[in-house]
Amino acid sequence: MGGYVYFFAQNRGDGSTKMRNILGGKGANLAEMANLGIRVPPGFTISTEVCTYYTQNHRYPENLEAAIRENLNKIEKVSHKRFGDAHNPLLVSVRSGARISMPGMMDTVLNLGLNDDTIKGLLEQTGNPRFAYDVYRRLIQMFGSVVLGIEGEKFEELLEEKKKSHQVKEDIDLTAENLKELVEEFKKLIEKEKRTEFPQDPFKQLDMAKDAVFASWNTKRAINYRKINKIPEHWGTAVNVQIMVFGNMGNDSGTGVGFTRDPATGEKKIYGEYLLNAQGEDVVAGIRTPLPLSNLKEDMPRIFDELVEITQRLERHYKDVQDFEFTIEKGKLYLLQTRTGKRTIQAAVKIACDMVEEGLIDKEEALMGIEASQLEQLLHPRIDPDAELEVLAEGLPASPGAAAGTIVFTADRAVEITQDGEKVILVRKETSPDDIHGMAVAQGILTARGGMTSHAAVVARGMGKCCVAGCEAIKVEEKKGMFTVNGLVFKEGDFITLDGTTGRVIKGEVPTLEPEPSDEFKKLMEWADEIRTLGVRANADTPKDAKKARELGAEGIGLCRTEHMFFGEDRLPFVQRMILAEDKEEREKELEKLEPMQKEDFKGILIEMEGLPVIIRLLDPPLHEFLPNYEDLLLEINKLEFQNSDKKKIEEKRELLQRVTGLREMNPMLGHRGCRLGITFPEVYNMQTRAVFEAAAELLLEGRKVYPEIMIPLVVHERELSILRRQTIEVIKEVEREKGVDFKYKIGTMIELPRACLCADKIAQEADFFSFGTNDLTQTTFGLSRDDAEGKFLPAYIKKKILRDDPFQVLDQTGVGQLVEMGTQRGRKTNPDLEVGICGEHGGEPSSVKFCYGVGMDYVSCSPYRIPIARLAAAQAKLEENRNTKKAD
């Protein structure tokens, strides 16, 4: 066999892009580039299978050692150098490369092969002692921290001391002699810290580096990253060993990273940064602030043109934006890496449209290429341009959008504070992979150092979070928990606002504006609408929400909850009196007062949705939700008693407490709510129905086309629905007679309890439509109270991988999905005209939307801002179906 190691060099690669699973992304793309004739530093890839083999067997495959030696020989041949040779030493890099990129997560060691002996060869070959010693000290430093696990700061301290003692500011100003001293100091540091010598044997260096890279797959931060990004543990990483090319061999050398298009805006122009006379790590780590790639055109016009030509070729080859790394060694350009470029959703949308224009991809590919879940970001507010802003400073616009919150200075603190519901902005000198958990919970990220491709910027864009990076005007003192800017001091708890689109850092909380969707966004949505067959409606309870929903493409309202109308400050007193009424008559009296208010609510919504169906759900929550809190009342009485207050007052409160106690429930989720209220207090549902249809009648008489539909919640038995349906129709007929109108309406039910799904065949005979309420259906199918589980034991379940996703965010297709499918099929069996939709939160989650399409629903309904997601996901579902049908043909 020996299929564990794959060689590559210009015009000659054992692998290809298709072998990504075993070569990792970096390795596969290096092989592909080599095969395309692009100059890459020759090298070889140790496959991911080795990582998996090691994890399973706690040792390497037997023939691995030999295969590595063999491939080392090959690169010695193409480079005309020898590993460990004192005259013409070959130096190599060792880099990780998993199936998909985990930026900054995995380890890298450069310059392997250098020792007290071979440095002589490097001196000989380059005639540049400063360079040679710089390379040697970098090797020891990197080896010490990455392979031997010594704190990086300890090396940095020595470096800082050295600069201080020689009164220089930049690394570059240190002389060969200084660096030579540093080499010795670094070696001593290793001996002191690890009681071992820096290994002089190049093969041992390589071996240990390879081990360290494989081991980095299982560091805490890598595991964390995979958890957040849902990357399976068993994938493993590959290891790439390559000839070193040096960007730090003088001013005819350099290194950089870039994108074939702007990853923030999608603009079609090469985009990136570089540093002359530097190694690649200097750019990515954000330690020195690099120059924009456009400058390279002046610095090195030939190299710039070559770079543009190669990367555009790569983009055409891969039919996607490329994120590349390059090094220029003494005027010779090497591509070190290429991969699909991460981009903001704004950019993704623009790029997809542009590429269709350019004929690079077709519409369907454009649609399939966008991650639907990210579209929501496009629709989020931006900073009001008319707002008076106290701009504190300007940094790099690293990830667009706007975010406001209180300042925190550590990731741990961010997690802590957000648990109390606070919104925070994480402020750091610069971020590192150890900050991931804090970035995940923050509204936005502000760093003082690092560029557009620094860790903070890359990660924030990936997360769709606003980020301002490299804002050097702010002086962050993390340990003191403060930053200063222009003499002002900001501490934890102070508010700031970030504008990730312009890079502005603003004092306080700033008003924001609704975003204007771009033309490309609209075009993409149109394409999605052309393709999809699944309807998309909105969950909207107010005219404002309805308006927004319609703007975003809603084809009706799938769920209008009526309870918020009961919570209105002007209504609650009537609602409470209605609930506490001694008898039906008294209750009806209070309901009569509520009716005109509800009617106005419905009118507003029906007007916004003119011409489209509006499904109105009758009252759902248990009545005690509208009453004063039991414990507050208890304490109040307690207090009044202690204060020997007026007995009558106490008595009154006691009576109220008694009523509240009578309505209290052990498990309100499973209590006296939904249609159970309609059954026991028909007058409440009748009032609501009357309000809906009186509103509709008045609009009809104005010549408007309105289509109200009544949804009865929490049905478990067909008889509940038949009773309430009859009752509802009676009220509608009454209104028809009174107003002399004819309504087109439907009466349906929410399917949100397991029994309703199981008995859907019976229930469907009483229903014009079903709307799956997958929030409650998930709660009951799992026996899991969302209020009690989320943020409590559910995270442990996800951490332990008992559940892959939070079932309240992503529909549990295995369990709950069975009931949804069963309910749909059984309902349609006895009522072929049954209209079926979903109005749980899952209706705006892409994988769930695709599932709903798969079971044959007519529409999904979701919150207004998620409508574009649903539209795109619905189109993608249709396209996937087409593909599968084609495959099957």
Next chain:
Amino acid sequence: MGGYVYFFAQNRGDGSTKMRNILGGKGANLAEMANLGIRVPPGFTISTEVCTYYTQNHRYPENLEAAIRENLNKIEKVSHKRFGDAHNPLLVSVRSGARISMPGMMDTVLNLGLNDDTIKGLLEQTGNPRFAYDVYRRLIQMFGSVVLGIEGEKFEELLEEKKKSHQVKEDIDLTAENLKELVEEFKKLIEKEKRTEFPQDPFKQLDMAKDAVFASWNTKRAINYRKINKIPEHWGTAVNVQIMVFGNMGNDSGTGVGFTRDPATGEKKIYGEYLLNAQGEDVVAGIRTPLPLSNLKEDMPRIFDELVEITQRLERHYKDVQDFEFTIEKGKLYLLQTRTGKRTIQAAVKIACDMVEEGLIDKEEALMGIEASQLEQLLHPRIDPDAELEVLAEGLPASPGAAAGTIVFTADRAVEITQDGEKVILVRKETSPDDIHGMAVAQGILTARGGMTSHAAVVARGMGKCCVAGCEAIKVEEKKGMFTVNGLVFKEGDFITLDGTTGRVIKGEVPTLEPEPSDEFKKLMEWADEIRTLGVRANADTPKDAKKARELGAEGIGLCRTEHMFFGEDRLPFVQRMILAEDKEEREKELEKLEPMQKEDFKGILIEMEGLPVIIRLLDPPLHEFLPNYEDLLLEINKLEFQNSDKKKIEEKRELLQRVTGLREMNPMLGHRGCRLGITFPEVYNMQTRAVFEAAAELLLEGRKVYPEIMIPLVVHERELSILRRQTIEVIKEVEREKGVDFKYKIGTMIELPRACLCADKIAQEADFFSFGTNDLTQTTFGLSRDDAEGKFLPAYIKKKILRDDPFQVLDQTGVGQLVEMGTQRGRKTNPDLEVGICGEHGGEPSSVKFCYGVGMDYVSCSPYRIPIARLAAAQAKLEENRNTKKAD
């Protein structure tokens, strides 16, 4: 057509027993008796279809009138009398008769056909003016109350006045003249009350009486009765019109009721009561206290022998105990009615066994003839014979068993008080159908008047409730809310105890003893065990319960809950400290203290169940159930603050409150409980497993055979079970190593959430057994919290017939049943050896047991006292299956 009216007379009946659905029970049996050659008063039955027709069309069928006239002609012919004839008048009775008996619920009118004219004929024919006027006043009285709806008491008052003014005590002492006066007074009462005359036209009398009887189907009390007894509304009642035969024609006449065997004990001897010179209603209404039937042997030996011969013939014919009514008119015996005799379950068991001995029925018929749900009564405690009793009085032992409670005097009050959880004894002068709702909630019933067949006695036996009737020593003053006995006064709230087996009324609450099952009971259970293939286990948490369960035939423990062990007074402090522990270490320290206690609990249970499997469920309730009540704590702190108490103390309580708050849940039913605890606090489950298996090890080493099995509750996902299974096995192996033993054990799960049923195929691969927890499964499938629904809106649901039964008592086969079936089938599909049972309360409910057999379960598990029910129901299920298989052949 014209099939609405069916004639019958001795040796000649249009109908038969098989036509019960349209003739009603009484009519069908009258026809059957007539066909058997038994002397019945000739008559005809107007079928139940007329009742149904009338309910649907609000009028009678067109040809009904003619059919009635035609049949009236027939009975005129056989009786040689004519309806409305002034010389030889035919008098008739009109009685209701539904498909099944509704004792005392429906109306009856006797002596129809008498008026100012025809009474002359009656005088002529009988030569007995006292009799004739007594009959006339009875007709007017009955017609007035039943047909015209005048309060019966108003007639009674006139009667009492009449007796008083003539200084006589009994009705029988009134003279013809007195009665004649009463007739006129009664007529005037009717005119005054209803502004109408008592109708003199016999046909009008008959018509109105017929209407009244049909109408009585829809009285509130009849509807109520049908609801309690689950009799469909659409069955309707038939009306039986029969020649009057008179038991009140002198001392050669009489009337009585009886059973072919003792309905309380099952003893094989004619049993019943009679009154000489009385009409039948006098016996049943319990107004005069009648003589035991054995006396008739002396009073009228020929009649007695004839009665015994006829009724034994009927018993052989129907192959069941008969409940009959008879009248002797001038030395001639007429059977008025026969029907299956209601009996206590004690009697039912004895009779079934005796009849098998007698060769009347076979074992299978014996088993099928017992209503399984009633067996539980046999096993309830009786009064400790060694207890010192203060017997207040002795009444008739009308319905066996013992009951203690506080006294109430009205049915409404009984309902009111029992809602607070109080146990009550309903004490009445005599009961009437209006008292049904009070009897239903009382522990027992005590009446001052009435015999063994009085309303109180019949209804109490039907309900399986203890009843002492006709206890004349107690003077009940219902309005004053007291009774006196031997000079002692008892008021509402005082305790008494009833011994329904002996008739004793005892002061205070008396200790009771476990009953000894009879030999017949044991025999019946053996027969059931021979036939059934479904296993029966017990839900038992203590050695005491386990012992009882084994005595009653349990073949193991299907559910041993471990939480009660945590609630023990000596354990709770450790449990609380364990819950409030800051970390795992501290928690383990407290658990270590609990372990030996739990071990002893398990030892006791395993010893009682030696040789049989014992399924132990690991901790299930949420932890906050073990902590102090949130509100109590809140109020306590509040109080301490007002009192300016020690700050440290307040702080401590505050801290505790914070912990309690942290653990509180919105919907504890759907919260952090069951295996979710096992996942988050593995140390708790490990302690329990260790306790179980250390107990088992010690017993094994003593040479005992014990089979503990571990049940993991509330699983929704196979990964929960696989994690906990692995963890459990590890602990078991540890104990095996430590103790040097080898266990035979199983690890399974409770299937109690819809998702577990839906994904049973996956879960079964990690389980040795499934046990359906249908209590929680019902809650989640319906989305219905038992705590919040029962006694709140669930009764309304049953009243409105949305649900036929309380789904927590009777398994909802339509909905929840689907999940149970699905879970069983899917589980067995991937794990053919899977053992499947049920441990919800439904495991002891006959229809649910039969369902479980039908879906192929291995066993049911129920509370100890329900085990005989389950054993019998299991046998019946098997027999029904055999029958259906035979039919299909």
